[in-house]
Amino acid sequence: MSSSQNNSNSSVARYFDTMDYGPAPESDTDARQWLARHAEGFGHFIDGRFTDVSAGARFDTAEPATGQRLAGIAQGSAEDVDAAVAAARAAQPGWLALGGHGRARHLYALARMVQRHARLLAVVEALDNGKPIRETRDLDVPLVARHFYHHAGWAQLQEREFADQVPLGVVGQIIPWNFPLLMLAWKIAPALALGNTVVLKPAELTPLSALLFAELAAQAGLPPGVLNVVTGDGATGAALVAHEGVDKIAFTGSTDVGRLIREATAGSGKSLTLELGGKSPFIVFDDADIDAAVEGVVDAIWFNQGQVCCAGSRLLLQEGIAADFIERLKRRMQSLRVGSPLDKAIDMGSLIDLTQLERVRALVATGVREGASCYQAPGALPPGGSFFPPTLLTNVHPASTVATEEIFGPVLVTMTFRTPDEAVALANNTRYGLAASVWSETIGLALGIAPQLQAGVVWVNATNLFDAGVGFGGYRESGYGREGGREGCYEYLKPRAWAERKPRTAAVAENAANEASKTPAKPSSVLPPIDRTAKLFVGGKQVRPDGELSHPVFAANGQRVGEVGTGNRKDIRNAVAAARSAASWSSATPHRRAQALYYLAENLAARADEFAGRIASLTGVGTLAAEAEVDASVSRLFAYGAWADKYEGTVHVPPLRGVALATIEPIGVVGVVCPDEAPLLSFVSLFAPLMAMGNRTVIVPSEKHPLVATDFYQVLETSDLPAGVINLVTGPAASLAQTLAEHDDVDALWVFGAKALSRNAERLSVGNLKRTLVDHGLATDWHDAASAEGALFLRHATQVKNIWIPYGE
Numbered sequence: 001m002s003s004s005q006n007n008s009n010s011s012v013a014r015y016f017d018t019m020d021y022g023p024a025p026e027s028d029t030d031a032r033q034w035l036a037r038h039a040e041g042f043g044h045f046i047d048g049r050f051t052d053v054s055a056g057a058r059f060d061t062a063e064p065a066t067g068q069r070l071a072g073i074a075q076g077s078a079e080d081v082d083a084a085v086a087a088a089r090a091a092q093p094g095w096l097a098l099g100g101h102g103r104a105r106h107l108y109a110l111a112r113m114v115q116r117h118a119r120l121l122a123v124v125e126a127l128d129n130g131k132p133i134r135e136t137r138d139l140d141v142p143l144v145a146r147h148f149y150h151h152a153g154w155a156q157l158q159e160r161e162f163a164d165q166v167p168l169g170v171v172g173q174i175i176p177w178n179f180p181l182l183m184l185a186w187k188i189a190p191a192l193a194l195g196n197t198v199v200l201k202p203a204e205l206t207p208l209s210a211l212l213f214a215e216l217a218a219q220a221g222l223p224p225g226v227l228n229v230v231t232g233d234g235a236t237g238a239a240l241v242a243h244e245g246v247d248k249i250a251f252t253g254s255t256d257v258g259r260l261i262r263e264a265t266a267g268s269g270k271s272l273t274l275e276l277g278g279k280s281p282f283i284v285f286d287d288a289d290i291d292a293a294v295e296g297v298v299d300a301i302w303f304n305q306g307q308v309c310c311a312g313s314r315l316l317l318q319e320g321i322a323a324d325f326i327e328r329l330k331r332r333m334q335s336l337r338v339g340s341p342l343d344k345a346i347d348m349g350s351l352i353d354l355t356q357l358e359r360v361r362a363l364v365a366t367g368v369r370e371g372a373s374c375y376q377a378p379g380a381l382p383p384g385g386s387f388f389p390p391t392l393l394t395n396v397h398p399a400s401t402v403a404t405e406e407i408f409g410p411v412l413v414t415m416t417f418r419t420p421d422e423a424v425a426l427a428n429n430t431r432y433g434l435a436a437s438v439w440s441e442t443i444g445l446a447l448g449i450a451p452q453l454q455a456g457v458v459w460v461n462a463t464n465l466f467d468a469g470v471g472f473g474g475y476r477e478s479g480y481g482r483e484g485g486r487e488g489c490y491e492y493l494k495p496r497a498w499a500e501r502k503p504r505t506a507a508v509a510e511n512a513a514n515e516a517s518k519t520p521a522k523p524s525s526v527l528p529p530i531d532r533t534a535k536l537f538v539g540g541k542q543v544r545p546d547g548e549l550s551h552p553v554f555a556a557n558g559q560r561v562g563e564v565g566t567g568n569r570k571d572i573r574n575a576v577a578a579a580r581s582a583a584s585w586s587s588a589t590p591h592r593r594a595q596a597l598y599y600l601a602e603n604l605a606a607r608a609d610e611f612a613g614r615i616a617s618l619t620g621v622g623t624l625a626a627e628a629e630v631d632a633s634v635s636r637l638f639a640y641g642a643w644a645d646k647y648e649g650t651v652h653v654p655p656l657r658g659v660a661l662a663t664i665e666p667i668g669v670v671g672v673v674c675p676d677e678a679p680l681l682s683f684v685s686l687f688a689p690l691m692a693m694g695n696r697t698v699i700v701p702s703e704k705h706p707l708v709a710t711d712f713y714q715v716l717e718t719s720d721l722p723a724g725v726i727n728l729v730t731g732p733a734a735s736l737a738q739t740l741a742e743h744d745d746v747d748a749l750w751v752f753g754a755k756a757l758s759r760n761a762e763r764l765s766v767g768n769l770k771r772t773l774v775d776h777g778l779a780t781d782w783h784d785a786a787s788a789e790g791a792l793f794l795r796h797a798t799q800v801k802n803i804w805i806p807y808g809e
Contacts, residue, residue: 024344026133031123034212041072042207044080044231045214047087048224051080059233061205064130064350065341065385073207076232078239081199084228085245088170088197091225096167096195104155106222107193111148113220114141114185114213121209125181126341128208130350130386131304133342136181143466144185146655147484150468151193154489158194161486164786165493167195168271169247172240174261175210176253177203177352178307178408184210186483187250188227189468194492196248197226201240204233205352241265248272248492252309255406255432255477259766267759269776273481273491274769275309275473277406278434280455281427282312282463285420286320288439292461294328297412298347300437300463302336302390305348306410307356309478310435312463313407315414316426322416326394333377336390340382351386351409360388360409367393367402367413398429406432420445424452431768433475437463443805450803451663456482459804467654470802471662476747480771480799485652487662487800497787501778504675504754533563534710536571536730539578540723542713545731546570553707556620564706567729572698572739575727576746579669579696582724586666586694590645593692597641599719604712605634611711615680618705632783633684639789640688647693647794658806664798666694667771668747671740673733673761675752675775678782679705683712685782686750687726689793695748698727698740706730737761744768750796752780771796 041058043051053074061070074080095103114121121144122136129136154161171191175183180202188198202210207229214229230236234257241249241264248271251261255276265272282300284293300312317325341349351357368374372393381387388410396403396413403413417423427436435457440446443460450458456474459465466472471482482488533550535542545565555561585593604611608630616626652660670690674683679702690697701709709728716726729736737757740746741764748771751761755777762772773796782788 022345023340025340026123026126026342026344028123028127028342030120031127034120034124035071038071041074042211042231043074044076044084045211045227045229046080046084047228048218050215059204061128061207062353063127064352065382065387067384070127071208073204073231076201076230076236076239080230080232081236081239081243084199084230085170085172085243087225087228088199089245091223092167092169092195092197095192095197095223095226100155100158103193103195104152107148107152107155107189109220110217110222111145111152113216114145114148117216118142118145121181121212123342124212125209126349128206129177129180130341130352132346132349134344135304140179140182143468144181147185147189147468151189154190155193162194162489162493164496165490166496166499168492168494169196170199170245171196171248171250171492172199172201172243172246173250174201174237174240174253175203177206178304178309180206181209181213183252184213187252190483190488191250191492192226194489196492199228199230199240199246201230201232201237204231207231238264244268246270250481250491251275255479255769258479258769262766262769263763266762267755267776271491271494273473273483274479275481275483276477276479276769278309278311278432278474278478279314279404279406279430280310280312280432280435280437281314281316281453282437283316283423283427283439283449284318284321284325285423285440285442285445286318287441287445288321289441289461290321290325290328293439294325294332296437296439296461296463297329298332298336301412302348302410303464305351305388307352307408308464310457310464312435312437313412314403314427315412316423317414317416318423319416319418322414326392326414329392330375333375333390333392336377338379338381338387338389348390348410351388354386356409357386357388360407360411363402363405363407363409364391364393364411367396367400370397370400370402372396372400372402372413398426404430420449424449428454431477434478435459435474447803447805451665451801455801456799457802457804460806462804462806465654465656465804465806467652467656467660470652470654470660470804471800472802473800475799477769479769482800485662490795495786495792497784498778498792501775501780501787504775504777504779533565534707534730536565536567536575537710537713537716537726537728538571538575539581539727540721546574551731553618553705555617561617562707564710564730567700567731567736569739571729571731572736572743575698575729576669576743578724578727579698580745582696582722585696585722585725586668588694593694594641594644596719596721597637597644597688597692600715600721601634601637601641603715603719604630604637607715608634611680611708614708614711618707619679628783629678629681633681636681636684636789637688640692643689643790643794644692647791647798649800652802656806657808658804661803661805663801663803664693665801667797667799668695669745670695670697670797671737671743671746671749672697672699673737673740673751673753673757674700674702674709675780676702676704677779679708680712681782682752682780683709685788685793686752689797691725693794693797695797696725698729698746700729700731700733700736700740703731703733733757734760738764741765741770742767746770748772748796750774753777
C-alpha cells in the first residue's frame with residue numbers, strides 16, 4: 001500500500017473518530033457569470049425589460065459574508081415608480097382577460113422556471129443574503145416553486161371559487177431582506193394568480209434574487225408589465241406607498257415601518273396587509289421529548305441566523321426540566337458551525353450587514369447589564385463579514401429588554417414557568433403575536449394550550465413549518481392579513497358588490513328619495529310620551545353619561561322628539577372595560593351565540609310596529625319602507641344566528657406527515673361607528689356578525705338617528721345576553737371614533753360614514769395596529785345581502801389561527 005493511500009485511510013479514520021466536517025463549498029461560477037453580465041449595474045425591471053440608469057442613480061450592494069461588492073443597483077425615484085405603476089396599470093386588463101386558465105398556465109411556467117434554475121437562484125440568494133446554501137437550496141427555493149404551483153391552482157379555480165370577487169388592480173409589494181426570494185413568491189404568486197399586476201420593491205440590501213427572477217420570468221413568457229421590479233431604499237418604498245395608482249400595499253418588515261405605512265395609506269382607499277415583527281415563545285413542558293425539543297430550538301432560533309420574524313426567540317421551560325434542558329442545549333450549541341454561506345457543511349452564515357451585527361451586540365450587552373447570563377457557542381468566527389455566534393441568555397426577567405424587544409439575530413432568551421396557565425401568561429406577555437411552538441407528549445395538553453396563545457401560527461412539537469396552502473400572519477403588532485391558502489387569496493380580491501359602490505352623499509340621497517316615495521309616514525294620533533333622556537348602555541345596564549350632558553334629536557319634519565346622552569372619552573373607556581370583562585362570550589359555544597341572536601330577532605319582531613314607527617318618524621321614509629327595514633333587520637339577525645355555528649375553519653393537508661388546523665377565532669373587542677342611513681338595519685348588520693363570531697362590541701349608533709339604537713336597549717335587556725357583549729355610547733361620531741381608534745385595548749375598528757371618519761380611523765389606529773373595516777365614504781346598500789351580509793363581514797369579524805400538528809414516528 002502506498003504512503004498516499006495510508007495517509008488517505010488515516011484521514012478517513014480521523015474523520016470517523018472526530019466527526020469533524022471539512023469544507024464543502026458550493027460552486028458560485030454560474031452566479032458570478034450572471035453578475036458579470038450585469039457588470040455595469042442593474043436598472044429597474046419595468047414593462048418586461050431592464051431600464052437604463054445613470055451612474056449617479058446607483059448604489060452598491062455587498063456580500064454579507066465578506067463585505068465585498070456584489071453589484072450596482074438602481075436607486076428608484078418617484079418617476080421610476082410612476083413608470084412601473086403605469087406599466088402595471090396598462091397590463092392589468094389584458095392579464096385579467098386571459099382568464100383563470102391562462103393565468104394558471106403562466107404560474108405553472110414560473111414554477112417550472114424556478115425548478116430549472118434552482119441552483120442558480122439558491123447560490124445568488126446565499127451570496128446576497130449571507131444565509132447557508134443548505135437553507136436556500138433545500139428550503140427557500142423549493143417553497144418558492146410550491147407557491148407558484150399552489151396559486152396556479154387558485155387561478156384555475158378562480159371563476160368558480162371566487163365568483164363574487166374581483167381583483168384589486170395594481171398591487172405594490174415591499175419585501176424584506178431576510179427571505180428575499182421566498183417573500184417575493186409569497187406575495188406575487190397570489191397577486192398574479194387572481195388577476196392583479198405587481199410593482200415589487202425588494203429590500204435595498206438584497207435585490208439580486210428579485211432581479212434575477214424578473215429576468216427569468218420574462219424569458220418564461222410572462223407578459224410585459226405584469227411584474228415590475230423597482231429597486232432602492234426607503235424613499236423608493238415611500239413613493240410606492242404614496243402612489244395614487246396603486247390599489248393595495250402588501251408589506252413585510254418591521255413594526256415601526258408598518259405603522260408609517262398604515263398612517264401614510266389612511267383614507268386613500270388602498271387595501272393593506274402587514275406582516276411585521278415577532279417575539280415568539282417556544283414552550284417546553286416537562287413531559288416533552290427533550291432531545292427533540294432541543295433540536296427544535298436549533299431550528300427555531302438559529303435558522304437563518306435568527307433573522308426570522310417568527311423565530312422562537314423566547315424559550316419557556318417548565319421548572320422541573322429547565323436545568324437539564326439548558327445543559328443539553330449548551331452541549332448541542334457546541335456542535336453548531338458558523339462559516340461561509342456557500343459551505344454546505346455549516347449551520348449558520350452571516351448576519352445581513354455590520355449595522356445589524358452591532359445592533360445584536362448592543363442588545364446582548366443590554367441583556368447582560370440587566371442581569372442575564374450569557375453563553376456563546378465556542379469556536380472561531382470567520383474573518384470579515386458580519387458573523388455572530390449562537391447565543392443563549394439565561395436568568396432573563398420577563399420585563400427585560402431582551403425579553404420584550406425583537407433582536408432579529410441568533411440570540412435565545414430563557415425563562416421558566418410552573419403551570420400551564422403561567423406558561424400561557426408568559427407567552428402572551430408581548431405586544432407581538434406572530435407564532436408560537438408548544439412541546440409536549442400529551443397531545444391534549446398541547447391542543448389545549450394552542451387556542452389560548454395570541455398568535456397567528458402555532459406549531460405543536462415542531463417549529464418553522466410553512467406551506468403555500470396554509471395561511472401565515474399575525475395578531476396585534478405582528479400585523480394583519482394572511483399570506484397563503486384560501487385566506488391569503490382574499491387579500492388580493494374585493495367583493496364585486498363593494499367595487500360598484502357610489503359616494504355616500506349621492507347614493508344615500510337617491511335611496512332616501514326612493515324609499516320616501518313608496519308611501520307616506522302615518523301621522524301620529526297619540527299623545528307625545530313623557531320626555532326622558534335616553535341613557536348609554538354599558539355593561540348590560542343603562543347608565544348616565546360621564547359628563548351628564550345630552551343633546552336633542554329631531555324627526556325628519558324638524559320636530560324635536562327627544563334627547564340622548566352625549567358620551568365622551570371616559571364613557572368609551574368604561575364601555576371598553578365592560579367589553580373586555582365579557583371575555584367569556586368569546587369562549588361561548590357557537591350554538592350559544594346562535595341562540596342569543598335568534599332571541600334578539602324574536603324580541604325585535606315582537607316590537608316591529610314600534611320600531612317601524614320610530615324609523616318613519618326619524619328618517620321620513622314611508623311606512624312600507626320602515627316596515628321593510630325592520631323585517632330586514634330581523635332577517636339579518638336570523639342570518640347571523642345561522643352563520644354562528646356554520647362559519648368554521650378547515651383542515652389543511654400540507655406536503656408533510658401531519659395536518660394544519662385553520663381555526664376561526666374572534667378578534668376581541670371591536671369598536672363600531674354606524675352610519676345615518678337605514679339606522680336600524682345598518683346597526684344590526686354591523687354588530688350581528690361580530691357578536692356571532694364571539695366578539696364584544698362598543699358601538700356608536702347613528703349620530704343623526706340614535707333613538708333607533710336606544711330603543712334597542714330593551715330588546716337587549718330581555719334577550720338573555722351577557723353584560724358587556726354589546727355596549728352603546730351615543731354622541732358625536734367624529735370624537736367618539738377618534739377615542740376608539742386611539743384606545744389600545746380596542747382590537748379592531750369598523751367605521752361607516754363620512755370619508756373623513758374612515759381616514760381618521762385608519763390614521764389613528766397605528767398605536768396598536770388595530771384592524772379596520774371602513775367604507776371610505778362609499779355608500780352600502782344595507783338591504784342588499786351581497787353588499788351587507790355574509791362572508792365578507794364574517795372574515796373581518798375573525799382571525800385565522802393555523803395550528804400545525806405533525807404526526808407519525
